[in-house]
Each structure stands twice: as structure tokens, then as C-alpha cells.
Amino acid sequence: MEDTMERVAAHCSQQLDTYQRCLLANRERAPQECAAYKTALSACAAEAVPLLSAVKARCAGAVRAYDECLAANRGAADDELASACTPVLKRLWECTEAVKREEAQKEQRAKAGIDK
Structure with a gap:
């Protein structure tokens, strides 16, 4: 899993950074406020690490x-x-x-x- 996280961080650094900043800025309302950033990060991660799609599905x-x-x-x-x-x-x-x-x-x- 560590390798997966490293690959996501390397390929999706912008999306990861944006999502993390949103979470920190919206601690109380993070799920609602950050949903679009979470979706963007998930899409990037699925493309960067195809195994993630299989894990998410199964x-x-x-x-x-x-x-x-x-x-x-x-x-x-x-x-x-x-x-x-x-x-x-x-x-x-x-x-x-x-x-x-x-x-x-x-x-x-x-x-x-x-x-x-």
C-alpha cells in the first residue's frame, strides 16, 4: 500500500495538495465542502494506479x-x-x-x- 500511496503522491500531487488544503480549511464541513476535490483526487489516483479501481470495486x-x-x-x-x-x-x-x-x-x- 505504501507503493500505491507514493505513486498517487507522485502522479496526483496537485489534486492531493488541493484536497488536503480543503480538509484543513474546512474541518467542520470538510465532507461537503471538499467533495469535488476528493472526486478529482480519486479519478487521478485510479488513472495513476489501476489497482485502486479493482480495490474500490471489490x-x-x-x-x-x-x-x-x-x-x-x-x-x-x-x-x-x-x-x-x-x-x-x-x-x-x-x-x-x-x-x-x-x-x-x-x-x-x-x-x-x-x-x-
């Missing part, structure tokens, strides 16, 4: 559950947030790792087919 439920957990615990202390959302984040991580493995296997099979 892990949509886990992403939604994590977003909902964060929203439900917005005002919670850090330890309460970690206690509530770490298990949800773990499920999201497990899903992304499974997608990464599946995509790597597809790529290997495709290369093997080309090499024959």
Missing part, C-alpha cells in the same frame, strides 16, 4: 464500513476511535491484500500466456 463494502466507522466516531478520543475502527480497518486491509494477490496472479498468468 472492497467497496469494507471501504464504506470504514468510512461509516470514522463518521460515527468523529468526536471520539484517539483511543476510542482506534478501539472502534481498528477491526474495521483490518477487514479493509485484508480485502485490499486479497485483491493485490489476485491481480498479481492475473498479471503472472497473462505474462505466461504471452511468453508461450
